[in-house]
Structure formats: C-alpha cells, structure tokens
Amino acid sequence: HPHNNVAVSLPWLLLWTTLIVRARTAGARCIGISLLAATTGFAVTGGHAETALYILMANALYLVLHVVRRQDHQSHTAQARAILDWCLGILLGAGIAAVQLIPFLEWLPLSAEYAERSDRSFIWFNWQFLKEIPSLAVVAMPNIFGNPTWDGPYWSFNPWSNYNEAALYTGVVALALGVLAIVQQRSDPQVRIWTIIGGVALAMAMRVPVIDR
Numbered sequence: 001h002p003h004n005n006v007a008v009s010l011p012w013l014l015l016w017t018t019l020i021v022r023a024r025t026a027g028a029r030c031i032g033i034s035l036l037a038a039t040t041g042f043a044v045t046g047g048h049a050e051t052a053l054y055i056l057m058a059n060a061l062y063l064v065l066h067v068v069r070r071q072d073h074q075s076h077t078a079q080a081r082a083i084l085d086w087c088l089g090i091l092l093g094a095g096i097a098a099v100q101l102i103p104f105l106e107w108l109p110l111s112a113e114y115a116e117r118s119d120r121s122f123i124w125f126n127w128q129f130l131k132e133i134p135s136l137a138v139v140a141m142p143n144i145f146g147n148p149t150w151d152g153p154y155w156s157f158n159p160w161s162n163y164n165e166a167a168l169y170t171g172v173v174a175l176a177l178g179v180l181a182i183v184q185q186r187s188d189p190q191v192r193i194w195t196i197i198g199g200v201a202l203a204m205a206m207r208v209p210v211i212d213r
Contacts, residue, residue, distance in 0.1 A: 006046035010055040021082045033089040040093020069189040129207040135166045142169035
C-alpha cells in the first residue's frame with residue numbers, strides 16, 4: 001500500500017500550514033514556507049499520486065478554514081499573505097519533486113489507467129454508494145463481516161469492498177471521544193475545522209453523490 005508513504009506527510013503539512021498562518025516575522029514565514037516545500041516534495045515523491053492530491057486538497061481546505069477562523073484577528077493583507085506563502089511553499093515543493101513529477105506527467109497520458117478513466121463520464125448520482133453504507137459498521141466492529149484470515153471464502157467478510165480498504169476501526173474509545181468532542185465542543189473552531197475535513201473525507205470514501213471521487 002504505497003499510499004501510506006504519502007499519507008504520513010499530512011500531519012506535517014498541516015503543522016507547517018499553521019505555522020505560516022500564524023507567522024508574524026519574515027523569518028518565521030521563510031521557515032514555514034521551507035518546511036512546507038520540503039514536506040510537499042516528500043509527499044509527491046512518495047509513490048502514490050492520488051493520495052498526494054488528496055492530502056494537498058485537505059491541506060488547502062484546512063488553510064482556508066484556518067484563515068477564515070482567524071479573520072477577526074488578522075487584516076485582509078495578512079490573510080492574503082498567508083495564502084500566497086502557502087501557495088509558494090506548494091510550488092517550491094513541486095519544484096523539489098520535479099525530477100520525478102515531470103517524467104510522471106509525461107508518462108501518465110500513455111498509461112492504460114489514464115485511458116480507462118478518460119472514457120468515464122461524470123455521474124451526479126451513483127447508486128453504488130448504497131453498497132458502501134453497511135461498511136460503516138466496521139467503525140465500531142472491525143470484523144462484523146468476518147475476516148479474510150478466518151476459515152471460509154475470502155469475500156465472506158464484506159461482499160462490496162476490500163478488507164484493508166474498509167478498515168475504519170481506530171478503537172471504540174477513540175470513536176467515543178471523537179463523537180463527544182463534536183457534541184460537547186462544537187463551538188470550538190478547531191473542532192469545526194476537523195469535523196468538516198473529516199466529513200468531506202468520509203463522503204469521498206463512501207462515494208456520496210457529487211462528492212464521489
């Protein structure tokens with residue numbers, strides 16, 4: 001699963017984005033931009049282009065929500081500067097990854113996967129997302145559909161998706177604390193930001209209409 005090599009960069013990207021938004025001096029801005037560029041380069045060369053795109057989209061959403069949250073404490077000039085600094089860091093990161101990114105972009109149109117996906121048309125509503133709904137049960141009970149290491153047909157655990165890809169379980173305690181935070185701390189800006197990002201990510205994973213990736 002090479003996407004793990006890329007996804008591991010997301011917390012660092014968010015940390016450097018926060019540093020850029022909160023920077024008050026030119027030195028702090030340069031540090032934030034440099035760290036963001038280095039981590040972006042690491043992510044893009046991690047070996048899974050789709051995941052790199054997803055975490056950069058999540059990072060961009062986090063930036064927008066973070067800037068909006070701080071609009072009462074920052075001038076419009078400071079907000080615009082933070083966004084431009086972030087864009088600069090991403091572009092520099094792409095430059096760092098250019099040694100791999102440029103050959104990849106040259107090869108991509110020649111690949112069978114590109115040809116297969118190019119034939120698809122955009123679908124506003126896909127009934128396939130209904131098949132994903134039962135997989136939400138693995139959030140609390142990871143083996144509710146069985147386990148491929150158990151006796152029986154491999155598909156017995158879930159007839160709709162791969163066991164590893166449907167692994168949403170992070171622990172009952174973590175799940176309960178997450179729900180409690182949303183309910184009890186919903187007025188906290190950080191909770192709101194992560195609720196929105198988490199909701200969008202879950203909707204993409206569940207192939208919700210319009211948001212379906």
